Amino acid sequence: MRKITYCQALNEAIAQEMARDPTVFIYGIGVPDHKRIFGSTAGLVEKFGLERCFDTPLSEGAMTGFGIGAAINGMRPIHVHGRVDFLLLAMNQLGNMASSYCYASGGTLKVPLVIRAIIGRGWGQGFQHSKSMYSVLAHIPGLKVALPTTPRDAKGLLISAIRDDNPVIIIEHRWLYWQEGEVPEEPYVIPLGEPNILRQGADFTVVATSWMNVEALEAARVLSRRGVEVEIVDPRTISPFNERLIVESVKKTGYCIVADNDWLNCGFSAEVAARVAAACWRELKAPVARLGFAPTPCPTARHLENAFYSNAADIIRTAEGMLGLEPADLSGETFYDYEHKFKGPF
Amino acid sequence: MASTELSLALYRKLYLIRKSEELIRIHYAEDEMKTPMHMSMGSEAIAVGICHALGREDQVFGSYRSHAIYLAKTGNSDDFFAEMYGRATALLKGKGGSMHMCAPDFGFMGTSAIVAGIIPVAVGAAFASKRQGKSRVATVFFGDGAVDEGDFWESLNLACLMKLPVLFVCEDNGLAVHTPARARHGYRSLADIVARFNCRVLRSDSTDVEVIYRLARRAITAIKTAEMPCFLHLRYYRYLEHVGVNEDFNAGYRSEDEFREWYQRDPVHLQRARLLQQGIDEAKLASMEKEIDRQVESSLKMAKTAPLADASELYRCVFAE
Numbered sequence: 001m002r003k004i005t006y007c008q009a010l011n012e013a014i015a016q017e018m019a020r021d022p023t024v025f026i027y028g029i030g031v032p033d034h035k036r037i038f039g040s041t042a043g044l045v046e047k048f049g050l051e052r053c054f055d056t057p058l059s060e061g062a063m064t065g066f067g068i069g070a071a072i073n074g075m076r077p078i079h080v081h082g083r084v085d086f087l088l089l090a091m092n093q094l095g096n097m098a099s100s101y102c103y104a105s106g107g108t109l110k111v112p113l114v115i116r117a118i119i120g121r122g123w124g125q126g127f128q129h130s131k132s133m134y135s136v137l138a139h140i141p142g143l144k145v146a147l148p149t150t151p152r153d154a155k156g157l158l159i160s161a162i163r164d165d166n167p168v169i170i171i172e173h174r175w176l177y178w179q180e181g182e183v184p185e186e187p188y189v190i191p192l193g194e195p196n197i198l199r200q201g202a203d204f205t206v207v208a209t210s211w212m213n214v215e216a217l218e219a220a221r222v223l224s225r226r227g228v229e230v231e232i233v234d235p236r237t238i239s240p241f242n243e244r245l246i247v248e249s250v251k252k253t254g255y256c257i258v259a260d261n262d263w264l265n266c267g268f269s270a271e272v273a274a275r276v277a278a279a280c281w282r283e284l285k286a287p288v289a290r291l292g293f294a295p296t297p298c299p300t301a302r303h304l305e306n307a308f309y310s311n312a313a314d315i316i317r318t319a320e321g322m323l324g325l326e327p328a329d330l331s332g333e334t335f336y337d338y339e340h341k342f343k344g345p346f
Numbered sequence: 347m348a349s350t351e352l353s354l355a356l357y358r359k360l361y362l363i364r365k366s367e368e369l370i371r372i373h374y375a376e377d378e379m380k381t382p383m384h385m386s387m388g389s390e391a392i393a394v395g396i397c398h399a400l401g402r403e404d405q406v407f408g409s410y411r412s413h414a415i416y417l418a419k420t421g422n423s424d425d426f427f428a429e430m431y432g433r434a435t436a437l438l439k440g441k442g443g444s445m446h447m448c449a450p451d452f453g454f455m456g457t458s459a460i461v462a463g464i465i466p467v468a469v470g471a472a473f474a475s476k477r478q479g480k481s482r483v484a485t486v487f488f489g490d491g492a493v494d495e496g497d498f499w500e501s502l503n504l505a506c507l508m509k510l511p512v513l514f515v516c517e518d519n520g521l522a523v524h525t526p527a528r529a530r531h532g533y534r535s536l537a538d539i540v541a542r543f544n545c546r547v548l549r550s551d552s553t554d555v556e557v558i559y560r561l562a563r564r565a566i567t568a569i570k571t572a573e574m575p576c577f578l579h580l581r582y583y584r585y586l587e588h589v590g591v592n593e594d595f596n597a598g599y600r601s602e603d604e605f606r607e608w609y610q611r612d613p614v615h616l617q618r619a620r621l622l623q624q625g626i627d628e629a630k631l632a633s634m635e636k637e638i639d640r641q642v643e644s645s646l647k648m649a650k651t652a653p654l655a656d657a658s659e660l661y662r663c664v665f666a667e
Contacts, residue, residue, distance in 0.1 A: 062496075104456055105437075105438070142665065
């Protein structure tokens with residue numbers, strides 16, 4: 001099968017859906033500009049015109065409400081944010097309006113609104129261009145939240161989101177934009193609420209979200225050399241969240257690390273840990289461990305930023321501790337080196 | 347429409363709203379309507395004047411203070427009271443209550459209890475209507491408190507920028523809860539500021555429903571011919587406390603004299619006096635009022651005896667089904 005990048009997969013999903021359904025339109029700051037949201041909206045304005053692909057005022061709150069209004073009147077808007085942090089300006093519209101509009105109309109009004117937002121990282125993104133926030137969003141009933149990891153997921157989940165009759169937030173990690181993978185050319189859906197086994201293994205379960213799946217795959221490569229086969233489960237959608245595959249995996253392995261691309265306190269990792277503890281109490285050989293951001297704002301300087309994020313080495317060390325293994329020598333390991341790809345500004 | 351016929355139609359709606367809220371005041375203490383009442387009393391001319399100028403297909407959006415707009419747009423006192431009593435017979439089955447009325451079949455598209463929250467939704471609805479080639483107008487009602495929030499200014503800018511068919515209606519009672527405009531506004535005139543946008547601005551202090559009706563007609567014509575939004579700045583006096591069914595002149599933040607002054611030109615009484623002046627027979631008027639009394643009392647009685655929704659209803663409609 002042909003391989004394309006995550007970014008191309010997002011772009012293809014939007015282009016195909018806009019061609020299929022004239023009610024779909026896309027808008028947001030920079031959507032039709034020369035940079036095209038890191039390329040993910042490339043070619044859309046040429047194909048569909050400014051009527052269906054347009055720039056907006058810097059009004060994150062009102063532009064979200066605008067999407068809700070268009071959606072209840074039969075359109076299918078896609079609102080794009082260059083950073084997840086900007087969604088905080090739209091929280092009233094997301095948490096008070098979009099989430100309850102269907103409920104508040106006795107089910108007579110539907111809100112088929114898609115929000116795309118990008119997690120920034122590296123080269124000095126700092127504390128207001130690096131947030132994930134998805135736990136906050138997934139906390140609110142009435143919103144759906146998906147975190148595609150692979151190019152295949154990116155296309156399938158985005159098409160699902162566009163066709164869904166509810167508000168769906170798609171959180172895209174900036175570094176995943178370069179990931180290449182096999183993606184079918186024709187449109188297809190990956191249902192919201194279905195996890196994915198990214199790697200099979202019998203000895204240890206890692207539940208990872210978004211970019212942390214890449215770190216988990218690196219960790220699994222190293223641990224495999226020591227005879228520990230890691231199973232990586234990517235929930236893909238955290239609302240609705242279906243824990244079945246995670247529970248099945250932990251029942252098999254007896255160990256679970258949750259590697260979340262977010263802060264830990266009150267976060268998605270806690271949700272996973274609670275569900276695993278409840279469902280796998282007898283099978284767990286060690287308490288569920290959680291990895292995530294340091295409990296600080298994200299710093300700008302690189303050496304501090306490195307300390308802020310957890311990574312493949314943290315997964316390896318945590319797994320070793322749980323399994324009672326001596327720490328392996330990681331000095332010769334070259335884990336994913338993003339600095340060669342990501343140069344600022346952005 | 348002949349002038350008397352119009353006057354009568356407007357009066358019917360004014361009276362329906364006033365009577366419905368009077369019934370709420372009578373029965374609220376029974377503690378069966380467990381929903382915070384933000385009463386419309388005093389603002390009826392605005393709701394009726396504007397909603398009567400709109401067609402059924404035109405869409406209306408409101409705030410938590412929407413009794414008057416809801417009844418003016420829908421006339422549906424059955425659903426109104428069923429919702430107040432939280433009954434299964436209401437569209438929302440009690441999930442919304444007084445603050446969250448909704449009746450899309452009548453073009454009443456919902457409300458928000460976050461005061462400016464609904465304004466951008468109305469703008470988006472207008473965008474969709476325009477894109478779909480429908481000639482309808484999206485009308486959004488909000489208080490003067492809402493203009494303190496960013497969503498209002500963002501939405502106004504957006505509607506002007508995109509030349510959308512939005513009728514912004516600021517129902518200005520001079521109070522955000524109990525905080526007066528002078529404690530909130532660092533400017534002299536809201537209408538003057540809005541007039542600097544690419545937006546038609548009309549204003550009035552009138553409590554005369556026919557004045558408001560004609561103003562609304564002008565606004566709708568302007569929206570359709572000039573292809574720009576219109577902003578109506580309309581003052582009125584809130585008769586009752588911010589939330590609840592009582593007067594609160596003893597609270598000290600406003601004077602009863604002010605109320606008396608406004609009450610002299612009470613919108614319902616004004617329109618009744620006009621009808622009498624136009625030669626409508628007092629007995630005819632009284633019998634029309636009786637008919638509305640019966641309608642509203644029957645709605646209330648039906649609501650009281652209607653079943654509650656099954657507990658499973660809690661989980662329904664979180665997502666589209």
